Amino acid sequence: MGWGNWRPRFNFGQLKVQSKVSVFLTMILIVTYLFYCLTGYCESLPRPLYDQQSLRGKVHTDDGTVHLSQPHGPGAHWNVSVLRELPLSSGHESETAAGSRGQTAVSSSDNITVSNNFGTKEFPQAIIIGVKKGGTRALLEFLRIHPDVRAVGAEPHFFDRFYDKGLEWYR
Numbered sequence: 427m428g429w430g431n432w433r434p435r436f437n438f439g440q441l442k443v444q445s446k447v448s449v450f451l452t453m454i455l456i457v458t459y460l461f462y463c464l465t466g467y468c469e470s471l472p473r474p475l476y477d478q479q480s481l482r483g484k485v486h487t488d489d490g491t492v493h494l495s496q497p498h499g500p501g502a503h504w505n506v507s508v509l510r511e512l513p514l515s516s517g518h519e520s521e522t523a524a525g526s527r528g529q530t531a532v533s534s535s536d537n538i539t540v541s542n543n544f545g546t547k548e549f550p551q552a553i554i555i556g557v558k559k560g561g562t563r564a565l566l567e568f569l570r571i572h573p574d575v576r577a578v579g580a581e582p583h584f585f586d587r588f589y590d591k592g593l594e595w596y597r
């Protein structure tokens with residue numbers, strides 16, 4: 427056993443096979459990634475909301491409140507839903523007025539306003555109030571179809587249950 431017997435033992439045939447396999451696996455990964463991208467699975471970021479001019483401003487009220495009906499009798503129950511409308515921008519208005527409401531709106535030349543107010547905390551611009559079984563849910567769902575309307579998912583019960591938590595909680 428001397429130094430003369432030592433020789434590096436490279437198995438070039440095995441290396442070739444391994445590199446072919448790794449290239450093949452990389453190709454599979456790339457093809458899979460492209461497939462998922464093409465079928466829409468890469469859309470993880472929230473999309474900006476496009477303000478459509480023809481559908482603008484139908485929900486907005488001056489005092490921001492909509493009263494649907496009044497409760498009758500003792501124990502009558504109010505249903506309250508909260509609506510938030512996206513900026514009412516008419517092309518030139520968006521930068522100033524929307525900005526003063528803490529929202530970001532960018533107006534483009536073809537009258538499409540891109541507004542991105544994710545993460546902002548604002549009070550609602552309209553509140554749906556109605557008795558139990560008065561059909562408030564149906565009204566909310568119809569309004570929610572409008573692309574400029576954002577509404578809370580469930581009834582927030584701020585006025586009857588969580589009023590003590592204050593306006594910061596409500597916002």
Ligand SMILES: Nc1ncnc2c1ncn2[C@@H]1O[C@H](COP(=O)(O)OS(=O)(=O)O)[C@@H](OP(=O)(O)O)[C@H]1O
Pocket residue numbers: 505556557558559560561562563564
């Ligand atoms: N347009 C119209 N016409 C007649 N009835 C209607 C309408 N829209 C909603 N509804 C009925 O209203 C009931 C639901 O009301 P609410 O959304 O206020 O329900 S809840 O109190 O919040 O649970 C619910 O009634 P029930 O199915 O008897 O529960 C709905 O069917």
